[in-house]
Amino acid sequence: MFNKIILIGRLTRDPELRYTPQGVPVASFTLAVDRPFTNAQGQRDADFVDCVAWRKLGETVGNHLTKGRLVAVEGRLQIRGYTAQDGNKRRVAEVIIDTLRFLDAPKSSPSSVAAHNHEVTIPPDDVPF
Amino acid sequence: MFNKIILIGRLTRDPELRYTPQGVPVASFTLAVDRPFTNAQGQRDADFVDCVAWRKLGETVGNHLTKGRLVAVEGRLQIRGYTAQDGNKRRVAEVIIDTLRFLDAPKSSPSSVAAHNHEVTIPPDDVPF
Amino acid sequence: MFNKIILIGRLTRDPELRYTPQGVPVASFTLAVDRPFTNAQGQRDADFVDCVAWRKLGETVGNHLTKGRLVAVEGRLQIRGYTAQDGNKRRVAEVIIDTLRFLDAPKSSPSSVAAHNHEVTIPPDDVPF
Amino acid sequence: MFNKIILIGRLTRDPELRYTPQGVPVASFTLAVDRPFTNAQGQRDADFVDCVAWRKLGETVGNHLTKGRLVAVEGRLQIRGYTAQDGNKRRVAEVIIDTLRFLDAPKSSPSSVAAHNHEVTIPPDDVPF
DNA sequence: TTTT
DNA sequence: TTTT
Numbered sequence: 001m002f003n004k005i006i007l008i009g010r011l012t013r014d015p016e017l018r019y020t021p022q023g024v025p026v027a028s029f030t031l032a033v034d035r036p037f038t039n040a041q042g043q044r045d046a047d048f049v050d051c052v053a054w055r056k057l058g059e060t061v062g063n064h065l066t067k068g069r070l071v072a073v074e075g076r077l078q079i080r081g082y083t084a085q086d087g088n089k090r091r092v093a094e095v096i097i098d099t100l101r102f103l104d105a106p107k108s109s110p111s112s113v114a115a116h117n118h119e120v121t122i123p124p125d126d127v128p129f
Numbered sequence: 130m131f132n133k134i135i136l137i138g139r140l141t142r143d144p145e146l147r148y149t150p151q152g153v154p155v156a157s158f159t160l161a162v163d164r165p166f167t168n169a170q171g172q173r174d175a176d177f178v179d180c181v182a183w184r185k186l187g188e189t190v191g192n193h194l195t196k197g198r199l200v201a202v203e204g205r206l207q208i209r210g211y212t213a214q215d216g217n218k219r220r221v222a223e224v225i226i227d228t229l230r231f232l233d234a235p236k237s238s239p240s241s242v243a244a245h246n247h248e249v250t251i252p253p254d255d256v257p258f
Numbered sequence: 259m260f261n262k263i264i265l266i267g268r269l270t271r272d273p274e275l276r277y278t279p280q281g282v283p284v285a286s287f288t289l290a291v292d293r294p295f296t297n298a299q300g301q302r303d304a305d306f307v308d309c310v311a312w313r314k315l316g317e318t319v320g321n322h323l324t325k326g327r328l329v330a331v332e333g334r335l336q337i338r339g340y341t342a343q344d345g346n347k348r349r350v351a352e353v354i355i356d357t358l359r360f361l362d363a364p365k366s367s368p369s370s371v372a373a374h375n376h377e378v379t380i381p382p383d384d385v386p387f
Numbered sequence: 388m389f390n391k392i393i394l395i396g397r398l399t400r401d402p403e404l405r406y407t408p409q410g411v412p413v414a415s416f417t418l419a420v421d422r423p424f425t426n427a428q429g430q431r432d433a434d435f436v437d438c439v440a441w442r443k444l445g446e447t448v449g450n451h452l453t454k455g456r457l458v459a460v461e462g463r464l465q466i467r468g469y470t471a472q473d474g475n476k477r478r479v480a481e482v483i484i485d486t487l488r489f490l491d492a493p494k495s496s497p498s499s500v501a502a503h504n505h506e507v508t509i510p511p512d513d514v515p516f
Numbered sequence: 517t518t519t520t
Numbered sequence: 521t522t523t524t
Contacts, residue, residue, distance in 0.1 A: 001201075001230060001232070001266040001267060001291065001292050001328075002135075002201050002230055002264065002265060002266035002267075002291070002330070003264075003265055003266075003267075003291045003293075003294075003305065004135060004203065004263065004264045004265075005262065005263040005264075005335060006131075006133060006260065006261075006262045006263075006393055007260065007261055007262075007335075008259040008260035008261075008459060008488075008490070009259060009260075009261075009519070010519035010520060011518095011519065012517080012518040012519050013517085013518070013519085030517090030518065030519085031519080032518065032519035032520085033259060033260070033261045033519090034259050034519090034520085035261075036261075036334075046518085046519070047261065047334075047335060047336055047337045048337055048517090048518055048519085049335060049337060067518095067519075068519060068520070069519090070259075070490075070519090070520080072130075072131050072260070072395060072459075074133065076293075076294075076305075077263060077265075077305065077307060077335060077351075077353075078305055079305045079306055079307060079351070086344075090348075091351075093335075093337070093349075093351030095335075101130060101131055101395075103130070103395070103457075103490060104520095130395040130396060130420060130421050130457075130524095131393065131394060131395035131396075131420070131459070132393075132394055132395075132396075132420045132422075132423075132434065133392070133393045133394075134391070134392040134393075134464060135264055135389065135390075135391045135392075136389065136390055136391075136464075137330065137359075137361070137388040137389035137390075138388060138389075138390075162388065162389070162390045163388050164390075164463075164465075165390075165463075176390065176463075176464065176465055176466045177466055178464060178466060199361075199388075201266065201389070205422075205423075205434075206392060206394075206434060206436060206464060206480075206482075207434055208434045208435055208436060208480070215473075218521090219477075220480075222464075222466070222478075222480030224464075230266075232266070232328075232361060259459075259488060259490070259520095260393075260459050260488055262393065262461065264389075264391065330388075330389050332391065347517095359388060359389055361388070396523070397523035397524060398522095398523065399521080399522040399523050400521085400522070400523085417521090417522065417523085418523080419522065419523035419524085420523090421523090421524085433522085433523070435521090435522055435523085454523075455523060455524070456523090457523090457524080491524095
């Protein structure tokens, strides 16, 4: 009924941009998200979270994100079941993102992209009634 | 750079639906959100948070939400400055919502509405590459 | 660097409460979280998200949560790698929760539990300076 | 029943650290949070959000945060009513934070502080059962 | 398989 | 009253 995840982390490598047979763009990448505490060996582990971006956001991701970039993403956690070659059921966890923000960039390039923000023309907030 | 708020609470009264001079729908309502602890008198206070929904979501809110309903909303916190009649500057805090979910409804009516979800036709997740 | 997930869903079965060899309580359960849209067959899928609660929160979960209950949880997404019996590496995604709220309960039982809230004695907000 | 806000922004000035009559530390500061879109004049507005940190986190904030720093904060939105000198009721919106993360720092100083994390000694995730 |  |  509600499923929202927010991550800040760095790309472990360049995203992969692919297209479905119907031509829908989809980008995938992995974020390294440092844990908030150190482990028993005194080191800071990270969670490596697979992320997916569809359509316009996918193209933006595929064309502008690169390995090592620090980003904030927002989306939902999706658990997908599938049957492996050995006949066993397995599950895959992915974050389907709908917003992405660059956190380490020069202000030149677009610093915020959302799934549909190309159509968002928000009226002034102080609209007089 | 990032501004996300998630609230679960009940409408203190029916929403007000208005239109800007340009005809853009905008609904406003207040959520009572119980605090997670009791106060010095052993009572549970609530925060009364003003919320605003624009456009299609505003119309949905204006037409389907009613006093007392339990909802989850998602949006951003906006702080708006203005000059009062007495010449003093004041500030207004509002949550501009982009998603709303009913939490106490029978499953009949639409249980989730988002700013642009009328156009979201998400491709199957297990698309084969 | 930042890892926050918020889910609302229903328990697919009663939680399991276990203890580490050192006696630390840990509860695990699965939440069914309806997706915000319907699939190609017009049905609403759900994500089945494994959740884990440690220590005091784990005990509360183990003793008070039951199958079918509607809850909101907050926590972080953890991706854990391990080597399976067949020698292959696999990964497990779990949400380590730090807060849990009942959303369908009569107000009798505790309606909000957090990792450390037994020690939270928040001073009045309107403390005069 | 649920109230969670996550902000990324920069301090507009150094925090103020005060103490209640009972000696409880409380720090206050304002975050400038850029809006995700440009206004009618093509400029990017910001929301100036007042934040409050109590106790240990308040002291950390008071001692380590400075004007211009980029941080992520997590907390709850609190709406406080009061009666002004002119007898009118007014409302104040503040974010009571429980976590703070530095986003622009050298890795030298502690990069993550939470309300109670000095007592969090999380057991290994892969504890064998 | 992993980022700074 | 506002940050980069």
